[in-house]
Amino acid sequence: MRADGLLTLTEAGLYCPAGGFHVDPWRPVERAVVTHAHADHARRGSARYLASREGLGVLRARMEEGAAIRPVDYGEVVEIDGVRISLHPAGHILGSAQARIEHRGEVWVVSGDYKTEPDPTCAPFEPVPCHTFITESTFGLPVYRWPAQTEVFEEVNRWWRENAAAGRASLLLGYALGKAQRLLAGLDPGIGPIFAHGAVQRLTEEYREAGIALPETTYVGDAEKAQDWAGAMIIAPPSAFGSTWIRRFGELSAGFASGWMRIRGARRRRGVDRGFVLSDHADWAGLNRAIRESGAERVLVTHGPTTAMVRWLRDQGYEAEAIPTRFEGERDDRDVDLEEESG
Secondary structure: OOOOOOOOEEEEEEEEOOOOOOEEOOOOOOEEEEOOOOEEEEEOOOOOOOOOOHHHHHHHHOOOOOOOOOEEEEOOEEOOOOOEEEEEEEEOOOOEEEEEEOOOEEEEOOOOOOOOOOOOOOOOOOOOOOEEEEEEOOOOOOOOOOOOOHHHEEEEEHHHHHHHOOOEEEEEEEOOOOOHHHHHHHHHOOOOEEEEHHHHHHHHHHHHHHHOOOOOOOOOOOOOOOOOOOOOEEOOOOOOOOOOHHHHHHHEEEEEOHHHHOOOOOOHHHHHOEEOOOOOOOHHHHHHHHHHHHHOEEEEEOOOOOOHHHHHHHHOOOOEEEEEOOOOOOOOOOOHHHHHOOO
């Protein structure tokens, strides 16, 4: 990555020297542009933040109390020392954004995390023309191709019905911010009651405050002591699985929703009964589509199998290179602040 570019890589992450701000910094800085509220992009401790208005509620829920956050509408331009910044929908989770940065006619876009398929819980991905596009590649291999999400939700609801008919509870694991709410949006509440882990319930309320329509959920901790869990659906983060927390539900079947379920053996390694291929990141086709529609001649690749993605892009005629990140590969969600960041 050239040191004389519009953005450069520092010990704190991506930095714009002309504007004096970082994008998704890895540690506290003076001015941070934040693409979304996942903890590998929104780190606590910076003096000032710029973020999308749509995601303000979930971002405040994840940041330190009193954090100085300036919310902006999608497409609204903010100028800092002659550098024009605007945020555009990334389609990843509620409020997720791509950061468009323009200075002296040069335009870079930092995509953050994104997906290109529609999602009722957040604004859809918007291609943003630029000269340099910084893309993730969490699932940057041809094997990662997502089935239609309507098919996935039909599969989830069928599994739930089967469990209910057998007198079992259904425990569906999905990262607490973004994935859990997307799963809720696809559930058929006519099958039975829906309960939520505390981490899921808290963030789901922020989604409701933002106007996202979701089925009614009950916080597990508010359930009656004599609650009959047979037939119920419980949404929880992966960190809850295998803990003493799940013992209260009695006989259950556990499912995990993630793009990693696309790989043979992933369900077995997780120790769950069912795996559902559903990701809040772009698949191989989505990554290539986003890069193509950006119109960029230069592509910087981060997260995931960057070497393979860079090689592929160079074969397609792009100027491409990998840039490092402090958050590589699949995180295992043991840290509550990172429990929903990948997959």
